[in-house]
Amino acid sequence: MNIVLFRDSQVRIMENTVIDAEKYFGQFCSLLAAYARKTARLRDKADQVVLRLIDFANTENPEMRATLRNFAEDLAKVQDYRQAQVERLEVKVVTPLKLYGAQIKQTRAEIKKFTRTRNNEIKQLEKLEKLRQKSPWDRQTISQAETSVQKASVDTSRTTRQLVETVDAFQKQKLKDLQKIFLDFVTIELAFHTKAVEVYSSAFPTLQNCDLDRDLEDFRAKMRGVYGHYDARLLVDTTPSVAVPWSLPGQPAQSTIRSQRKEEEESEDEAAEEDLEASLGGRGRRASHRTRAPQSEN
């Protein structure tokens, strides 16, 4: 009976090896599949930010518009890399873990086969023991029982060897696969994060170099230039305000009373045009500050 106990312990190790693998590989599989899914959701959310950035860029003046578009482009690039990350996680991490099911099934079948064979041997041994106690004189039956025990024992030995080989191969493969799957995980993550660092590193100066003053000038020019040579006059007060930066120094401080306006319209037309030109000239100058290629402004 001691022998059987020893074997039980060994079988328990083998069984546990397979049971643990089944349990944990299953958990890793569903957790890492969920990890990939959550990554995909993060990508979706960032994609929405990209779309809103492009929409918003279209409401802004050229300088901020170009900056926002470039930023949207960079953010989209990171999401492309994230998409690649998700796909690679599926193929190189989740799928191999999923495929483990079949391998584990086979090893479990091997354990069952061994258990059956061993139980048969025990049965034969018990039968022989019984015979020896009950009818020690029945040499022929005892001899037949001894042959059965011997045969069952050979079977058990063969099955045990097969089991040990199977579990050994299983463990060897498991360790190898485990290492490979997690190495692939790290490689995939590493590739993504490296690319993200690359893209965001270039996005930073693009954002930082956005010429806000120029953009504000464009905004001010739009307010007075396109619609309002008339309105430009509104902005020139008797007490020139610092907060209204486009009050032209050449213009006289003037009353804002309606009845005087019409006569002044024509002369101010020229002043407004001059200012618009200056503003456009200013844009040309500052173009050299930009870090992105000009086509990204389109």
Added chain:
Amino acid sequence: MNIVLFRDSQVRIMENTVIDAEKYFGQFCSLLAAYARKTARLRDKADQVVLRLIDFANTENPEMRATLRNFAEDLAKVQDYRQAQVERLEVKVVTPLKLYGAQIKQTRAEIKKFTRTRNNEIKQLEKLEKLRQKSPWDRQTISQAETSVQKASVDTSRTTRQLVETVDAFQKQKLKDLQKIFLDFVTIELAFHTKAVEVYSSAFPTLQNCDLDRDLEDFRAKMRGVYGHYDARLLVDTTPSVAVPWSLPGQPAQSTIRSQRKEEEESEDEAAEEDLEASLGGRGRRASHRTRAPQSEN
């Protein structure tokens, strides 16, 4: 009437500036809040992987156990950085976008005030026009109406100037904040991804240097060493199998029949112990391959 049209256009630009800002800042706020939340979910999922890795490590032999624990530790480290990323996104990106609501409200109130004042001026003008047509002789009433128009016009001018100043300041602040918020976003992302690259770069060799052969030896030693000097004999077949790597060359090829076993148990005891020692010696040698500090094996 032309004058009023010009003004409408200008007001429309101002209104759109505020309306667009309200719309897009609101969208960015909720999208980036969702982005932060999805990032937090990804962190949670990875944290679960960490816990399972530690559980699983405890079922493995020392070499793989240490490797899995180190890997779990690295993965946990990345999640700590992700946690910092989530918190910083909340504080430096989502909250500033949220606070925009108040600023936008104030600017909208300014626009409403202007519209009211302007409508009053138009009303006064219309009243004056009517008077001039209906009772051109009533100098006193006309004079009173003219004074009202003049007063209303002064009001409109002042309110217009205030509005222009407010919208100008709003736009200026908006551009600045926009740049700052997105720069902060990039900085936060950059910091996280840089740290992730750092951690995964060190995780890679740790995983790669895991000595699978040594781990397999431990597994085999466990199967035959702890429970089974007896079982070890089972593994030695008449036809030595390559797939059973621990068949000792010094042992004779022998029958696996039960009845022979008991006599052989003692001699094999020694062989099994020798083998265990060799295996332990092997572990000591290979320890120099490891990249991690020994305490991480505990």
